[in-house]
Amino acid sequence: MNPKTAGKIDGIIKKHSEGHGRLLGMLEEIQRENPHNYLPADSLEYVARKTSIPYAKIYGVVTFYSFFNLIPQGEHCISICRGTACHTKGSKKILDFLRKNYEFEGEDTNDAKLFLTTKDRKLTLRSVACFGQCALAPVVEIDGDIYGNMKVETLKKIIEKF
């Protein structure tokens, strides 16, 4: 790991030096600071070495919360709802449009648990069980913002503006 990243992590560890849940706060910030929005193994090793929190415990935490990513993420993240309401309103069509038009890497076997990123790391595609916004179906989340009544055309325009 380069000294710059190490220094950054040192600072983050220092900020979260006390209290319950300090590990969560730490990891959240380290992921946010990472240019690819994920937690590389060497960063986690560094946290373990510096905090004496056991390696396996850290791995247990980062694999428990779906919020944490262990593989590099695209610059932009699109989450498609695959709940019942969104499905009947055509979320599958949106999903297939993205699949067809972008070159994703990763295991693409389960629509309900999709987690793919394009080769150029521009775009990450995930599926979500439900956003709780069924009245707006189909719902798509793009970089943290929720979009209702999504259509393939609209999505295409948004992506073009990225």
Added chain:
Amino acid sequence: MNKQVRIKINNSDYLMYDDITVLMACRNAGIKIPTLCYLEGVSQRASCGLCVVEVKGAKSLMRACVTNIREGIEIFTNTKRVRQARKTNLELLLANHPRNCLQCNKNMKCELQSMADELDVRECNYPNIRKRKVPVDNTSHSLFRDHEKCILCARCVEVCSQVQTVDAIEIAGRGMDAHVTTFFDRGLGNSECVNCGQCLLVCPTGALMAKSEVDSVWSEIDNPEKFVIIQTAPAIRAAIGEEFGFPPGTGTTGKLVAALKKMSFDRVFDTQFSADLTIIEEGNELIERIKTGGTLPMITSCSPGWIRFAEKFYPGVLDHISSCKSPQQMFGSVAKTYYARKLKIDPRKISVISVMPCTAKKFEARRPEMTSAFEYWKKELNLKDKDSFPDVDYVLTTREMADMIREAGIDFVNLSGERFDSPLGMSTGAATIFGATGGVMEAALRTAYFELTGSRLPKLELEEVRGLKGIKEASLDIKGKRINVAVSHGLKNARQLLRQIKEGKSPYHFIEIMTCPGGCIGGGGQPIPAGYEILKKRIGALYQEDQEMQIRQSHENPAVMELYENFLEKPLGKMSHKLLHTNYTGKGIYI
């Protein structure tokens, strides 16, 4: 202050202190509650759901292991609802568990299997829905994990964390993806794991097992070219009887030797021989350190799990650890040098097999530096590096040895006792007690006292260092000099003594550290189960045997004396350093 409360279990009245769980209360009342994940004093994750009971007034069934009793509580352990729920919960566990019990190493010794019988589960109608198949973990020299058989009770996780403070494993993933694993699924062989095997002693299924070397040992026996020597550790004789139905604490040394002789090993020797040798070398090392102002306290080095622990967690104390190899490794190098020469056999044709109570010994035998015999013969036999051979070829656990004895069709129970072969089968009572926590310390002090004063300890039994207390201390006056010693077993306890050393506050001259609770008799290679009461009985068997031995001090072992006279010359001499001593490496994994 705990107060007494009136409780009812199955309509009978009881008066009990209120600081206990429903599970304990029922046990006190003589009522059995089934459990799979609970481990007294170590784990109460309440994950298996088998201990459910009905509590009057409570809407749902309560898990007895995590529910405390209170004044007036009314508990029912044997209602239709309870029986049904226990069955269903077990069926759900079985749904994701393979059914090839016949091929499983744990067949007939499996807690899950006996629980299914006990709860009268005769069918299982739930489908196996565990989707992700995590490959078996084959990375360790000592242990092996088959995720498919795991029921996620997390006993292994808790033992690794609470008893050993190694924390090599944790449950990773969620729901269907949950599995017990190491950092980034790298495997036990690439983790902090110290190979102690305490995890597999508590595993209720066949998910965690020692790496078997049984097949390799059969091949060695069957190979007419090989001269096969077997050595057995002190702790084996006090426990292997359990595998054949003897009650815990039955010493079966004679039967064990007889069984091994029937299995056509060329020589049946005793690791206790090299335990005596260890005491001579280690005792002299201690005396030298004290006399010359060397690093103190000195710490014992027999327990390979502890060595790994030090290398990974306490690299700063490596200087404190005696440079003596463990008795297993000393035996290997002596057998393939001194004894090979004596018998005029090519050392490459000798195969040294150990029976150990320990899974970490499998790892130890494969440490790359454990090839002293090869180094010794290199020049004389004109060997190249690629011809390297290990001092100890294969390591069997007590359980594996018992499996082999059974497979060979030997009627262990009815064997008449036999004696170890000479000379490497000769040993003293001091070596016998190596298998119990405090034993190495006691044996070392018997000899150190003699070396320093020229006379025998007034009382050979050092009661202060015996027993199952986590840390034991003693202080001895030797020729006007106070020698302070401490003994720990279970790595959590070791940390206390190590912290003192790190802070420069250790008041001791000599420390014995054993990885496993109870010492070697509680090792990861021993018969299962191995609860506290069983450990006490095994320890009792060793002290009993020591009491009955004619020679009880290592420096009086005539075969060891002969070894020095004819080969090694003197303790800590040049040859000793080549064959019997080692050094440690490790940078530590935490800063």
